[in-house]
Amino acid sequence: xxxxxxxxxxxxxxxxxxxxxxxxxxxxxxxxxxxxxxxxxxxxxxxxxxxxxxxxxxxxxxxxxxxxxxxxxxxxxxxxxxxxxxxxxxxxxxxxxxxxxxxxxxxxxxxxxxxxxxxxxxxxxxxxxxxxxxxxxxxxxxxxxxxxxxxxxxxxxxxxxxxxxxxxxxxxxxxxxxxxxxxxxxxxxxxxxxxxxxxxxxxxxxxxxxxxxxxxxxxxxxxxxxxxxxxxxxx
Amino acid sequence: xxxxxxxxxxxxxxxxxxxxxxxxxxxxxxxxxxxxxxxxxxxxxxxxxxxxxxxxxxxxxxxxxxxxxxxxxxxxxxxxxxxxxxxxxxxxxxxxxxxxxxxxxxxxxxxxxxxxxxxxxxxxxxxxxxxxxxxxxxxxxxxxxxxxxxxxxxxxxxxxxxxxxxxxxxxxxxxxxxxxxxxxxxxxxxxxxxxxxxxxxxxxxxxxxxxxxxxxxxxxxxxxxxxxxxxxxxxxxxxxxxxxxxxxxxxxxxxxxxxxxxxxxxxxxxxxxxxxxxxxxxxxxxxxxxxxxxxxxxxxxxxxxxxxxxxxxxxxxxxxxxxxxxxxxxxxxxxxxxx
Ligand SMILES: Nc1ncnc2c1ncn2[C@@H]1O[C@H](COP(=O)(O)OP(=O)(O)OP(=O)(O)O)[C@@H](O)[C@H]1O
Ligand SMILES: [Mg+2]
Numbered sequence: 001x002x003x004x005x006x007x008x009x010x011x012x013x014x015x016x017x018x019x020x021x022x023x024x025x026x027x028x029x030x031x032x033x034x035x036x037x038x039x040x041x042x043x044x045x046x047x048x049x050x051x052x053x054x055x056x057x058x059x060x061x062x063x064x065x066x067x068x069x070x071x072x073x074x075x076x077x078x079x080x081x082x083x084x085x086x087x088x089x090x091x092x093x094x095x096x097x098x099x100x101x102x103x104x105x106x107x108x109x110x111x112x113x114x115x116x117x118x119x120x121x122x123x124x125x126x127x128x129x130x131x132x133x134x135x136x137x138x139x140x141x142x143x144x145x146x147x148x149x150x151x152x153x154x155x156x157x158x159x160x161x162x163x164x165x166x167x168x169x170x171x172x173x174x175x176x177x178x179x180x181x182x183x184x185x186x187x188x189x190x191x192x193x194x195x196x197x198x199x200x201x202x203x204x205x206x207x208x209x210x211x212x213x214x215x216x217x218x219x220x221x222x223x224x225x226x227x228x229x230x231x232x233x234x235x
Numbered sequence: 236x237x238x239x240x241x242x243x244x245x246x247x248x249x250x251x252x253x254x255x256x257x258x259x260x261x262x263x264x265x266x267x268x269x270x271x272x273x274x275x276x277x278x279x280x281x282x283x284x285x286x287x288x289x290x291x292x293x294x295x296x297x298x299x300x301x302x303x304x305x306x307x308x309x310x311x312x313x314x315x316x317x318x319x320x321x322x323x324x325x326x327x328x329x330x331x332x333x334x335x336x337x338x339x340x341x342x343x344x345x346x347x348x349x350x351x352x353x354x355x356x357x358x359x360x361x362x363x364x365x366x367x368x369x370x371x372x373x374x375x376x377x378x379x380x381x382x383x384x385x386x387x388x389x390x391x392x393x394x395x396x397x398x399x400x401x402x403x404x405x406x407x408x409x410x411x412x413x414x415x416x417x418x419x420x421x422x423x424x425x426x427x428x429x430x431x432x433x434x435x436x437x438x439x440x441x442x443x444x445x446x447x448x449x450x451x452x453x454x455x456x457x458x459x460x461x462x463x464x465x466x467x468x469x470x471x472x473x474x475x476x477x478x479x480x481x482x483x484x485x486x487x488x489x490x491x492x493x494x495x496x497x498x499x500x501x502x503x504x505x506x507x508x509x510x511x512x513x514x515x516x517x518x519x520x521x522x523x524x525x526x527x528x529x530x531x532x533x534x535x536x537x538x539x540x541x542x543x544x545x546x547x548x549x550x551x552x553x554x555x556x557x558x559x560x561x562x563x564x565x566x567x568x569x570x571x572x573x574x
Contacts, residue, residue: 080332084305221275
């Protein structure tokens with residue numbers, strides 16, 4: 001199969017194209033340049049592989065969580081590329097892609113979520129399969145849930161150096177292996193996406209959406225009014 | 236030639252398919268107004284989230300209703316600015332990617348040019364040159380339009396846009412968001428002479444507008460100790476009258492200054508019934524004809540983007556092949572040159 005992967009959720013955007021065992025790849029550094037150069041990178045890997053969009057089997061994109069604008073860039077790009085040729089899309093979660101880097105184990109995947117919070121989810125990886133143990137959440141590090149299963153675990157975090165000391169002590173103490181500066185590249189999406197594709201876990205472009213996890217982004221008019229009341233008590 | 240038009244600059248997702256020989260083949264619009272109403276105004280992040288969820292389905296519907304095969308598309312046009320950066324980026328990434336997949340070029344379109352040219356989609360179609368009165372939620376401008384791409388700004392608001400003033404005043408009167416249409420409806424039942432409100436810049440020698448003082452005057456009335464809820468319709472009517480008088484007076488002054496025989500009104504406030512009446516009277520008196528887009532195309536939509544692209548191409552504009560996804564959240568229409 002010929003699989004294109006697009007990942008723009010973090011600081012280093014990348015695209016990867018796999019054909020058989022060969023992978024072509026492009027990396028773009030720095031947030032500002034992502035959008036401008038993303039399609040040139042897509043075009044470049046396609047050209048190197050001697051392919052056109054229409055001949056792809058599927059397109060994978062980094063669905064998040066991550067920088068909101070980056071998540072939409074990857075999603076909208078995948079949608080636009082896929083639309084005219086009815087290609088299936090494969091959304092791949094950032095936390096899944098991090099967890100997959102740990103090997104066979106119970107894994108806590110973490111990613112910096114700004115505002116002093118982190119994204120988190122527990123997984124179990126066995127026989128090359130990733131099983132999700134908890135739903136992804138976004139919280140202050142102190143509130144990251146304890147492991148849902150017994151035994152030692154691995155921790156794979158993205159941009160977690162500063163938040164690490166604030167994780168619950170039992171989580172830190174029980175970790176066999178800890179990586180706090182992991183990154184997710186388009187290349188990392190390929191393996192998970194191939195499996196998802198083989199198992200029919202794909203979506204058409206009109207059902208593809210980023211996975212923000214942080215869903216509360218504004219106060220409703222009622223909440224704003226309540227907040228004003230609390231700040232300005234009646235005279 | 237078949238042009239797909241995509242609009243996502245603010246809180247409306249619009250898609251249209253335009254055929255240069257047969258006209259508009261299909262168009263679809265999804266408005267987010269109800270979602271934002273809960274928040275009392277447009278929340279940019281939520282607007283962007285909605286665009287990326289809606290866009291592909293709208294495109295699919297338009298292509299199937301237009302009964303055109305993907306390979307028949309010649310150009311993908313999209314709003315590249317001005318507007319909300321994140322919202323624009325959704326449309327731009329989708330459009331540029333779609334074009335790459337089809338090996339076709341794109342044409343980034345200026346949102347206001349879309350509004351400005353939308354009355355040319357209606358019948359009767361105004362001839363160039365004309366005076367354009369652009370009255371929307373974000374803009375209030377008078378422009379001399381000599382040809383596609385030849386726009387000279389004659390005057391604009393120095394603070395709030397006319398639509399913005401309608402919306403803010405509606406909020407003051409508890410009419411929700413965006414309350415412009417509701418305010419206009421309430422005004423129908425009120426007495427426009429009941430409250431004396433300012434006519435900002437009415438007698439100023441420029442063609443500029445100012446509406447924030449008017450909104451403040453309304454706020455003072457509503458906050459006064461003798462304010463009663465049953466005055467709302469009269470205040471709405473008085474407010475609407477003040478806005479309409481200023482818009483019409485400046486339009487007449489602009490016609491006098493330029494000698495342009497036609498006035499084209501674009502943007503959401505152009506749906507206002509009182510404004511339409513007053514402009515018709517002014518036109519009859521001063522000898523100019525007034526043109527409007529179809530009601531469905533007054534607010535943001537994809538048809539005006541596809542159509543503006545068609546006119547630009549006809550006028551010799553070069554298409555874009557560089558595959559860069561770039562948006563211009565702030566972008567002056569005057570700076571737009573053909574080419
Ligand atoms: N009947 C009406 N009377 C007065 N105002 C109206 C009426 N109908 C719509 N409006 C106003 O029109 C505005 C919306 O118009 P439009 O969609 O053209 O603006 P926009 O796209 O938000 O702004 P821009 O194009 O400048 O970015 C709102 O402010 C709305 O209140
Ligand atoms: Mg508009």
